[in-house]
Amino acid sequence: MAIKISGVQNLDVFQEEKEGKLREVGSQAVWSLSSCKPGFGVEQLRDDSNDTYWQSDGPQPHLINIQFRRKTTIHDVCLYGDYKADESYTPNRLSIRAGNHFNDLGEVEQVELSEPQGWVSIPLRDLEDKPLRTFMIQIAVLSNHQNGRDTHIRRIKVRSPVQDFTFGKLPNFTSWKCYQFSTIR
Structure with a gap:
């Protein structure tokens, strides 16, 4: 069963990151694409600009492969789309x-x-309604609006929940190096 997402999205993906609930983990992965036009590849997909984009160049489905070095907990995948600018290049079904x-x-x-x-x-x-733990994610663009052939995706963020390692009233350390010195022996 497909999730239907329609209309204008007013999602502030940076809010939960600022609050320390989620963090972007896409930089910890190796990214590859099924195809791309020269100058419209992974680098443009992963930069911090909504003006650049990945443009596929070949038959559908268009694939984005995200491989992690270790099993990673994934809360969500966020995509930035701009139908007004991209029209028939905008993904319709993923x-x-x-x-x-x-x-x-x-x-x-x-x-x-x-x-x-x-x-x-x-x-x-996952099946137990917990955030997914995986080594690899693949995003497949199955169809575009107006039956377009190639696709544009402007940005992708892969977000993971921030682990809370605190016990009792200890401060919330953000790195393992700090956390290992949090108890007195």
């Missing part, structure tokens, strides 16, 4: 797949976007 490697990917979520304008958050949950 499939989010997860697994340990390319050969065991299974669909976790299917999303139908209706003229997205701004950030769209796609929560990723």
Whole structure:
């Protein structure tokens, strides 16, 4: 069953990061694309600009592969779309797949976007309704608006919940190095 997301999205993806609830973990992964036009690849997809974008160049489905070095907890995947600027290049139907490697990917979520304008958050949950733990995520663009062939995606963020390692009234340390000195022996 597909999640339908329609209209203008007013999601502030940076709010939960500022509050310390979620953190962007995409920089810890290796990114690859099924195809791209020269100058419109991973670098443009991952930069901090809404004006640049990845543009596919080939038959559908268009794939974005995100591989982590270790099993990672994923809260959601956020995509920035701009239907007004991209029109037929805007993704309409997406499939989010997860697994340990390319050969065991299974669909976790299917999303139908209706003229997205701004950030769209796609929560990723396991069968027990907990954030998904995985080595690899694949985002497949199955179709575009107006039956477009190639696709534009302006930005992608992969977010993970911040782990709370505090016990009792100890401060909330953000690194393991600080946390290892938090108790007196």
